[in-house]
Amino acid sequence: MNYESNRIDQDEPLALPGEGGASRRRWWIIGAIAAAVIIVALAFFTSGSGEGPAGPSAEEAADAQIPRVSVARPGTSNVRRVVTGTGSIAARREMPVGVAGEGGRVTDVLVEPGDWVKANQVLARVDRSVQSQTVESLRAQVRAAQADAQLAQANLDRAKQLIDRGFISKADIDNKTATRDAAAAQVRVAQAQLDEARARNARLDIRAPAAGLVLTRNVEPGQIVSSGSGTLFRVAKGGQMELLAQLSESDLSGLHVGDPAQVTPVGSEESFAGEVWQISPVIDPQTRQGTARIALSYDDALRPGGFASARIIAGASDNPILPESAVLSDNKGNYVYVLDAKNRAVRRGVTIGEVSDEGVSIASGLKGDERVVLSAGAFLSPGQEVKPNLVKMER
Template sequence: MSSSPPTDPHTGPAAPPAPESAHDLPPARRFSSRTKWISWVVAIVVIALVLFLLLRPGGETTEGTGRGGRRGGPATTVGTAKATARDVPAEIESLGTVTPAATVTVRPQVSGIITKVLFREGQLVKRGQLLAVIDPRAYRAALTQAEGAFKRDRATLENARLTLRRFQTLLSQDSIARQEVDTQAALVRQLEGTADVNRGAADAARLNLTFTNIVSPVDGRVGLRVVDVGNYIGAGDANGLVIVTTLAPIDVEFTIPQDQVPVVQQRIATNAALGATALDRTRTNLLDRGQFLSLNNQVATDTGTVRAKARFPNSGGALYPSQFVNLRLLVNTLTGAVTVPQTAVRQGTAGTYVWLLDAENKAHQRKVVTGPSIDDSVTITSGLKVGETVVTEGGDRLTEGGKVQTAATAAKAAARPGGKGEGRRRRAAN
């Protein structure tokens, strides 16, 4: 039996002894406590490491990644495409201005009072269509006078010719002097000249009478008229009566860079028909199709371009004078040209290049020379062959000789058991 602690008759039972401090413990007991504490820490670390290894995504390693899959790192995922062959139109694109094929200010050729205006402003008219009438009475009277003078002179001339024939008969009979015959012959020639003058005057009067009818010289659309009925208008008036512009066909003026002019001239020399296409400002809506018309004979020194024209039928009226359009001139067609997506072509300090994949899915830079573009593709005139694989996405993460994988390959790897996708699904299930 254990003995109870002694009691004090005045204060009650004695207090138990205070516990010993770590410094008061024997060395063996201090070592045992420290060992237990370290064991617990090690156990917690081991458990955490095991859980990390079990739950981490499958297929990942702790090796350094490195750019482009170098030094044993994972392959860089990229988008790829193969170089293909297609027929590509070689076109010149330029901003153009629509201009009428003809612009005519209708001016009267005789003076007078306008008695009729036979057109509406903005009306489409045909060549020779009557537009207005000038009072013809004075011109009709002048024609009558000129025709009368011509008839008089013609009768006088006929009488002189009869007299000359009689004189010639008498001269053959030696009944008249030769001087009288010569004088009569000179009179006939004089009267012939007078008759010609009056015939010309009659023709001029007749022409002036026709000029009182003002007609359109071209097919087109009339503008705003300058004068109304009752106004006096002079011959060759600077303002004229109205302006007529030809809208069908219609022209588009544009410029060609001087370094592309030789190609156009070569095509013109072979009498090739160069097709032209007019598009709206957004380059999405087709306005009309036409043909190349003409090329100017000099280079503009301030822009380094040459002015040119293309003509369009404009049967639908989509083109209007002074309208701005985007024009494409088809110079040639590249048959079987090598094309790649535009996203595959990159610019660097060494020039234009693409990332090319070899048989081992390693990326290599390849210098290329580009040509015309079509849709979302660009032609490669040098440096690439049909069927070769180029990188279209992710090229900024590549280095020379780096290992790559396509997006499709990466997706298949992630879907396999133990892959990244499988690891994520396992964690989600847990």
């Protein structure tokens, strides 16, 4: 029997039942994982080398960096120039009324503030008891002078009848003629004195110089008045009012007589139509302002001395109108961006006109047919290329 063939090598491990199959499965798993890693790596390097799907080109990337902006052709619109100001309401023609005659004690005051009066209407009466007696005395003197004149005329007529008979000389006729003429002159003197007294008495009454509205009354019955008493009544001629609007020097330069205006008193929502009837020829050197006088028709709400605001339409012009977002400004002034033929932004200096709810009118700098950047102008720089999105502006 050969024992060598049945010897077991002590250095070689013994294999247990089923252990060989498990080892083979482990090696298959490791191999599969390694293969997956290699495939993923190959896919990554393939896509990075350009052999996979192509990414955006350089031109497309540059095009994506060009900003898109909204632009419009503003055209031109009829823009009214509106000037605003404030001031006090006053009577357009205020007439101070005082004592025209010698004065005296006031017996009656016939009007109150707010009353309408006619021309030459009596506002107040002054006592004339003494002056009335003077008038009666002068009236008597007139009658006496008239009687003397009638007697002188009768004597002259009789003398003329006797001259042909030789009973009276021509010299006597001349004397009687002179007597008659002197008597007639005396009548005229007496009549003139009477008329003067009547005129003086009429001046004792305080009368309205013209038709209008009584604004103030500064006299009471029993008061002693004279030519030095000052103003007793103030009357607005025709009831016409005006607003003394204070405006800056630049605003006044564009106004004209006849420009329409709307006046709104403080505390009132109602506006009153008027027009500029006078523009101040001088400027206050301290405030650099002048006065535009706006004529107004009478209304109860227009009280002299009250405060009011005014909107004056100082002409109109055809100008482009832009939204406020389109107009920019810096230390060089106001400007907008317009696009040239290559869609590049070009800075354009402009002069702003009226600013309203409709937008900003451009007084100069634009014709209206340019493509103007409406928004995002603050983020642009001159010469920068943009993608224009043309929009239509609403009128």
